[in-house]
Amino acid sequence: MTDGERVVSYFGSCGLFCYDLAGHELWKYETPTAVTLADFGTGASPVLADGIVILVRDEMKDPKVIAIDVATGKLRWEKKRQSTSAFCTPVVWETPAGKQVVAAGYGRMIGYDLATGEEKWSVAGMPSASCASPTVADGTLFFAGWSPGDAADPEFKMPTFDDLLKQGDTDGDGAISKAESVKTFLNGFFDNNDTNKDGKLTRDEWDAANKYMSASKNSAFALKAGGAGDVTNSHVLWKKTRGLPYVPSAIVYRGQCFMVKDGGLVTAYDAKTGQDVYVQKRAAAPGRYYASPVAANGHIYLASLDDGVVTVFKAGAAKPEVEVENPPLGERFASTPAIADDTLYVRTAGHLYAFAEQK
Numbered sequence: 001m002t003d004g005e006r007v008v009s010y011f012g013s014c015g016l017f018c019y020d021l022a023g024h025e026l027w028k029y030e031t032p033t034a035v036t037l038a039d040f041g042t043g044a045s046p047v048l049a050d051g052i053v054i055l056v057r058d059e060m061k062d063p064k065v066i067a068i069d070v071a072t073g074k075l076r077w078e079k080k081r082q083s084t085s086a087f088c089t090p091v092v093w094e095t096p097a098g099k100q101v102v103a104a105g106y107g108r109m110i111g112y113d114l115a116t117g118e119e120k121w122s123v124a125g126m127p128s129a130s131c132a133s134p135t136v137a138d139g140t141l142f143f144a145g146w147s148p149g150d151a152a153d154p155e156f157k158m159p160t161f162d163d164l165l166k167q168g169d170t171d172g173d174g175a176i177s178k179a180e181s182v183k184t185f186l187n188g189f190f191d192n193n194d195t196n197k198d199g200k201l202t203r204d205e206w207d208a209a210n211k212y213m214s215a216s217k218n219s220a221f222a223l224k225a226g227g228a229g230d231v232t233n234s235h236v237l238w239k240k241t242r243g244l245p246y247v248p249s250a251i252v253y254r255g256q257c258f259m260v261k262d263g264g265l266v267t268a269y270d271a272k273t274g275q276d277v278y279v280q281k282r283a284a285a286p287g288r289y290y291a292s293p294v295a296a297n298g299h300i301y302l303a304s305l306d307d308g309v310v311t312v313f314k315a316g317a318a319k320p321e322v323e324v325e326n327p328p329l330g331e332r333f334a335s336t337p338a339i340a341d342d343t344l345y346v347r348t349a350g351h352l353y354a355f356a357e358q359k
Helices: 161-168 203-213
Strands: 006-011 015-020 025-030 047-049 052-057 064-069 075-080 091-095 098-103 108-113 119-124 135-137 140-145 219-223 236-240 251-253 256-261 265-270 276-282 294-296 299-303 310-314 322-325 338-340 343-347 352-356
Touching: 015 052, 047 091, 047 098, 091 135, 135 251, 140 256, 161 203, 219 256, 251 294, 294 338
Parallel strands: none
Antiparallel strands: 006 015, 015 025, 047 052, 052 064, 064 075, 091 098, 098 108, 108 119, 135 140, 140 219, 219 236, 251 256, 256 265, 265 276, 294 299, 299 310, 310 322, 338 343, 343 352
């Protein structure tokens, strides 16, 4: 993150660091290593507005939001949070009541006064592990997010422990080992769920995780500014429950709230009314998605996670129109592309690319 004079970076293991554009360290604000849900690590980035660096640390031991003076590195304010599992970046919302910091989180989305940290309003009912970040367009705030565990989700149900035993308990000991997990829903995520690190997943561990995730309430919604306290029933303009992304954030562009979910499924809602434009159409490259969509010059760019296929859509169309699907870059592509000076910058696991029109 930069204000044009400084670059501020955050590392969940140690804190915030500020450098000038020549690479000289100006200050650092050290924090303890974040203890995150299931050891997934931190996903939040700092944001900068009015000379204040805002960092949301939703972690298991000491969740909080802090405001740091970008010129001095000194703490401006700090507010405790109840959210212990969110991996998303906050957004600054310019409202008639002043600038606010909006942070999604476990159970609630909260709006804080940028200058003081005062909690102004909240919306109840959020994914149990919010990865996607809110966004602002034309004075309205938008959010779309999904996490496993929502009992109202017709498309995904968390397996019970008995389901896991049927899938993988080959030695009949009533637990799941890491080797056995390969045959189950847990494939690739055993270590995250083995909370006591004894090499066995037990019924108690899985039931505790399921109970925590069952608080998930997944949706896409638009929120109007104003109000105080719980504004769930008073300020939500529209709400939808299909086409929701897990990791990528939604983007609002050319009058539509556009999102992508795993499998290359794309969805667009009318940004003002929430009316369906198209929902869960399999139009992007197949596979998983972590990078959020970006847009410029009437196009929306999507990048698949595992092999780096970039699909370019026509923005604002009545149906998903693919302008071009680029050959795979052949590497994991998890970071959101950046657009600046008519150039598209993308970072894969091993390379940094810059794409621009040849002149």
